[in-house]
Amino acid sequence: MPIRVAAEPTFRDVLAGTARAQIGMWVCSGSALVAEICAGSGLDWLLIDTEHSPNGLESTLSQLQAVHGYPIVPLVRVPAGERVIVKQLLDLGAQNLLIPMIDTAEQAREMAAAVRYAPLGVRGVGSALARASRWNRIDDYLARADDTISLFVQIETTDAVANIAQIAAVDGIDGLFIGPSDLAASMGLLGQQDHPDVVASVEQCIRTVSALGKPAGVNAFEPATAERYLAAGARFVLVGADVAVLARASEKLAATFIKPGTTGPAVDAVPRPSY
Template sequence: MPLQLAPTFRDDLSGSDRPLVGMWVCSGSPLIAEICAGSGLDWLLIDGEHSPIGLESILAQLQAVAGYPVTPLVRAPSGDTVLIKQFLDLGVQNLLVPMVNTREEARHVVSAVRYPPRGVRGVGSALARAARWNRVDDYLGRADEYVSLFVQIETADAVANAAEIASVDGVDGAFVGPSDLAASMGLLGQQEHPDVVAAVESAIRTIVETGKPVGVNAFNPRMAERYLAAGATFVLVGADVALLARSSEALAAEYIPAETDDTPRASY
């Protein structure tokens, strides 16, 4: 009997009557990915852009979370055609591409995820986990059903072009990144500056008007609620490494007495 692949993140969003809530997995650890997969959250973002993650690590994390009711979205480091081919072939069904600033760039990444004649994705399904080594019936003919593509809106230029980007055929949704957006606006590190928040909300409204789902990164619960109220349909509310960093700091603050003088601790 032919194998069936999991529904895509596009399918999850279209079938949900509420916003979908997720978290980053940035550690590169399949074990931590599996722990997060069993949390009850809707989706995980496995980050290949700012994390120590390569193809083998992504594969191991996808395998680790496959048995849980959670959808993995994988962020590529760029829109490079070869990288996208490799990500898709190892079994990434839901792809997020950063720094998409124009309609032309969006069309480029759409082409990278589609087979000829509609795109330029290299054909290697018999060798690839994507098609389960040709155990998925008619994978080549149905590949568009098995892959969802999301692009990141994270510069001032991208916000200005948000409607054109989101409207490209083959773009299934957009994700707004306040951190890089703030940097592009000359407000590095000020994700909650009023001008940045206004730009994020503007992008959300614009993308919603195109009929495409839109997500956003918001670790601050107050900002998450604000962006959800603006129309965001999926949101990231934490990260594995951030949760570990803050929790371990809290343990140290609770159990280790504060320094009583300015003498530095010995370092060995």
């Protein structure tokens, strides 16, 4: 007899089951090893990114497998709100999806349909072939698939901010995540995600979404900014990224041990590859 498998709780379930804000980090390296290290950190959730990171289906699958079994919830950010990409990521076992650049309620409805089977949606049926159902080892997967998936959309432009109440009201959207970097660019403040106008807009988004009964999340690497958004009611916050942690820590090592005015090996002493 095959082993029957239970579906993992979704991020929607986790958020609904605790009053404490969930603290997480990006996994952008494309490395399953790094993802596993981060999974054991004690953080609440990881965002495996396929939009701005060197990730495809195979590397995303490897990272989901690497973090499985750790007390942490993985979300996967898709590269774009495309039905085929959503279907592929769901089938390989991504239970929690974040869709970038959602500006309208209609776009949100399209994504809600993309994660659901007919008659409620348009997700293609391939459960017998897919890790999502553990190859039909999750009992009644087709009938219960909605319970195993949570869907979050990203607010990143002034248009999205203007439409945020309508987006939050869409059935099937489990939460909204605000991206201050792209929002700042949309506001004509490129690279100034901590500008007072951007921060005020993010805080207003958090309050609006929260008032509508949906959880709001945000990206905030600066501790003071993260604390401010938490105080405004953010329920899930990304406070770092694997590649950023490595970059800053390696720079600190260099600054600590390489003194100003010193040099490395002479150029001629550096081995050069032959081609």
